[in-house]
Amino acid sequence: MKLVKDLTDIPLLEIMLDFSIGGHTWDLHNDFDCKEISLENQNLVFSFENETSMITFEMAFHEVEILGSVFEVTRNDKSIILENFQRSRYQIGEELFDETESGKHCYLIEFDEGQSIELLSKKVELSLIEKEVPH
Helix, strand or coil, X not given: CEEEEECCCCXXXXXXXEXXXXXXXXXXXXXXXXXXXXXXXXXXXXXXXXXXXXXXXXXXXXXXXEEEEECCXXXXXCCECEEEEEEECEEECCEEECECCCCCEEEEEEECCXXXXXXXXXXXXXXXXXXXXXX
């Protein structure tokens, strides 16, 4: 089963770590770890897993332009914890903007050990993917 929620127009500058999807509220900060980040064909996808559940979340940014990032690996384990996800603003000269002329919004994603990425994206979707139990 796969459920998708559009996050493109989340409130500006509001930190979003809890999401209602599939009739439940899910906490990506406390209950899930980011296990994989992939960039392909201008789509950036963060995959979040919980080792004790059959649920995976994918946060996908479409038509992405990366403005800046910090990704220093500082731990031995293979996951990081989401600390901040928000629609943000970017600066050109002295002015702040939250949307480009082509309709892309600015987003900021930060993780527990200082990793971060600031980007522009046309569309953001959160997918809840329920893994099938093998028979």
